[in-house]
Amino acid sequence: MQEQDKEISQAVIGRLPRYLRYLGELKDEGVERISSQELSERMKVTASQIRQDLNHFGGFGQQGYGYNVEFLYAEIARILGLDHSYHYIIIGSGNLGKALGNYLNFERRGFLLKGMFDRNESLIGEEVRGIKIRHIRELPEFIRENKIDIAVLTVPKEEAKAIASVLVESGIKAIWNFAHVDLNVPAGVQVENVHLSDSLMKLSYNISNSANP
Amino acid sequence: MQEQDKEISQAVIGRLPRYLRYLGELKDEGVERISSQELSERMKVTASQIRQDLNHFGGFGQQGYGYNVEFLYAEIARILGLDHSYHYIIIGSGNLGKALGNYLNFERRGFLLKGMFDRNESLIGEEVRGIKIRHIRELPEFIRENKIDIAVLTVPKEEAKAIASVLVESGIKAIWNFAHVDLNVPAGVQVENVHLSDSLMKLSYNISNSANP
DNA sequence: TAGATTGTTAATCGATTAACAATC
DNA sequence: TAGATTGTTAATCGATTAACAATC
Numbered sequence: 001m002q003e004q005d006k007e008i009s010q011a012v013i014g015r016l017p018r019y020l021r022y023l024g025e026l027k028d029e030g031v032e033r034i035s036s037q038e039l040s041e042r043m044k045v046t047a048s049q050i051r052q053d054l055n056h057f058g059g060f061g062q063q064g065y066g067y068n069v070e071f072l073y074a075e076i077a078r079i080l081g082l083d084h085s086y087h088y089i090i091i092g093s094g095n096l097g098k099a100l101g102n103y104l105n106f107e108r109r110g111f112l113l114k115g116m117f118d119r120n121e122s123l124i125g126e127e128v129r130g131i132k133i134r135h136i137r138e139l140p141e142f143i144r145e146n147k148i149d150i151a152v153l154t155v156p157k158e159e160a161k162a163i164a165s166v167l168v169e170s171g172i173k174a175i176w177n178f179a180h181v182d183l184n185v186p187a188g189v190q191v192e193n194v195h196l197s198d199s200l201m202k203l204s205y206n207i208s209n210s211a212n213p
Numbered sequence: 214m215q216e217q218d219k220e221i222s223q224a225v226i227g228r229l230p231r232y233l234r235y236l237g238e239l240k241d242e243g244v245e246r247i248s249s250q251e252l253s254e255r256m257k258v259t260a261s262q263i264r265q266d267l268n269h270f271g272g273f274g275q276q277g278y279g280y281n282v283e284f285l286y287a288e289i290a291r292i293l294g295l296d297h298s299y300h301y302i303i304i305g306s307g308n309l310g311k312a313l314g315n316y317l318n319f320e321r322r323g324f325l326l327k328g329m330f331d332r333n334e335s336l337i338g339e340e341v342r343g344i345k346i347r348h349i350r351e352l353p354e355f356i357r358e359n360k361i362d363i364a365v366l367t368v369p370k371e372e373a374k375a376i377a378s379v380l381v382e383s384g385i386k387a388i389w390n391f392a393h394v395d396l397n398v399p400a401g402v403q404v405e406n407v408h409l410s411d412s413l414m415k416l417s418y419n420i421s422n423s424a425n426p
Numbered sequence: 427t428a429g430a431t432t433g434t435t436a437a438t439c440g441a442t443t444a445a446c447a448a449t450c
Numbered sequence: 451t452a453g454a455t456t457g458t459t460a461a462t463c464g465a466t467t468a469a470c471a472a473t474c
Contacts, residue, residue: 011465013418017411021393035431047431048467055433063432063474080414081421095315099308105393105410111417149420174420176413180234180318188423192416194409197318198230200389201293203405204324205226207362207387208294210401224441248455260455261443268457276450276456431474438467445460450453 008056015053016080018043023073035066085110087148088176091163092155093118093126093133096178100152101128114146119159136163143170150174157181221269228266229293231256236286248279298323300361301389304376305368306331306339306346309391313365314341327359332372349376356383363387370394 022043026034040047054060054072057079061067077083088106090097093116100106101113116133118124126133134142142148151172153160160179167175174190177183180198183191235256239247253260267273267285270292274280290296301319303310306329313319314326329346331337339346347355355361364380366373366388373392380388387403390396393411396404 008422009465010415013415014411016418017408017414020414021411037431046467048469049465051432051434052466059433061432063472064430065474066431079418081417082414086417086420095308095312099312100409102308103409106413109410109413111413150416173423174416176416190416190419190423192412192419194407194412195230196313196316196407197322198227198234199405199407200319200322200324201230201233201295202223202226203363203387203389203403204294204299205229205292206403206405207299209221210386210403222441250455259443261445262441264455264457265442272457274456276448277454278450279455429474431472433472434470436467436469438465440465441463443460443462446458448455448457450455 012053012056015045015049016076019050019053020073020076020080023069023076026069027073031069033066033068036061038066082109085112086150087112087114087146088150088152089113089115089117089139089142089146089148090152090154091117091136091139091167092153092178093120093123093128094154097152097154098128100154101131111150114148115142117142119155136166139163139166140170143167143172148172150176152176152178153183154178225266225269228258228262229289232263232266233286233289233293236282236289239282240286244282246279246281249274251279295322298325299363300325300327300359301363301365302326302328302330302352302355302359302361303365303367304330304349304352304380305366305391306333306336306341307367310365310367311341313367314344324363327361328355330355332368349379352376352379353383356380356385361385363389365389365391366396367391 022039036047036050040050060072060075088111090101090113097116101116107113113129113131116128116131117136117139118133119136123133124135151167153163153175155163157180160177160181161183164175164183164185168185168189172189175183175185177191177193180195185191235252249260249263253263273285273288301324303314303326310329314329320326326342326344329341329344330349330352331346332349336346337348364385366376368376370393373390373394374396377388377396377398381398381402385402388396388398390404390406393408398404
């Protein structure tokens with residue numbers, strides 16, 4: 001067990017949720033133990049990579065046996081910070097904001113929706129899963145009073161930077177950014193971008209450059 | 214000009230949309246030319262990387278001058294396959310499907326929504342931006358008759374694999390997959406995954422492991 | 427104990443950065 | 451022409467894979 005000697009690369013972090021997903025499936029199938037070899041065949045990655053990745057965080061396996069599925073699942077969940085819950089709010093209550101607000105799987109993982117916000121007066125007062133949509137002018141106070149950890153940003157890109165500043169000033173520590181801009185936040189504030197149009201363009205590239213002559 | 218001597222890495226492809234975005238902004242600002250150095254400062258990447266990335270696709274610049282913004286913008290758009298339009302359909306007309314269907318920026322880029330589908334009878338006949346929601350049993354015929362290029366998959370993960378098979382059999386060449394499973398498709402069919410919960414877990418990791426002691 | 431499989435070191439591969447000759 | 455900046459080769463860095471000794 002070493003836990004965080006040096007910074008772990010985002011490449012490794014990015015693979016953890018996928019490990020968790022496959023281990024969850026194995027758990028559901030009632031599989032008790034699995035070797036890196038077996039897992040590598042399922043996931044179509046190398047066994048070497050699995051062992052390397054896991055050993056960044058400590059030795060979770062046992063020679064001659066492999067990994068205990070239940071235990072490894074719990075450990076990866078813990079590493080990912082899923083062993084406790086987060087309070088989150090959604091800023092921008094348009095179609096995408098509402099869709100995310102209605103997504104119950106986040107709740108199951110410990111991400112608890114505490115508020116929804118918009119600038120548009122006609123949306124104020126509407127409810128999403130029992131959560132009232134508030135005006136964004138209430139943001140700073142709300143964040144402080146409700147111990148909000150994560151702000152989901154689903155506003156038009158023109159507004160995103162200004163709102164991000166407000167969020168940072170109000171003490172938000174993480175932004176899940178769906179706006180199509182790069183946010184500039186101080187160190188210590190985490191930003192995770194979901195740039196849907198970038199993703200679609202990658203698909204477009206791969207269509208154009210695949211074997212259709 | 215070489216254009217595709219050997220496979221270009223997804224790391225490079227993944228950066229192209231961001232280049233396009235910054236060049237679009239420069240264009241809007243009325244900037245006519247830019248050097249890799251200036252662009253690198255804006256984008257916070259190395260000038261070397263910009264030149265390397267671009268030169269995978271040909272020499273778009275001019276020594277002593279830099280790059281013509283308008284020209285480079287057009288070239289990257291072309292490389293990404295944005296110089297022509299695509300027909301797409303959305304399968305799964307829940308909150309997320311509707312949100313994506315309503316997103317007009319895709320349309321502006323040449324991605325044209327042609328159909329929406331669901332299994333739920335109560336949704337059939339509803340309209341999203343003038344597009345009627347159809348039953349998924351109509352999928353195969355619809356895909357063939359309307360020359361659909363891209364299927365957006367926003368169905369629960371339990372259904373995703375089965376529907377993906379139908380799509381592939383119907384001749385779809387690209388799937389934008391929002392379902393939380395890895396699809397197994399034959400070579401030649403492009404899949405681009407958007408795993409929102411994976412993204413949220415990465416954020417969760419980074420919150421848990423940032424400098425908050 | 428013998429066999430299996432990890433944890434970890436070493437080798438390889440690929441991607442990023444630096445350097446500079448080519449050239450506008 | 452001189453200065454600027456690309457395109458490209460070479461050097462470095464980091465990530466992935468292979469190998470194997472440790473050990474359950």
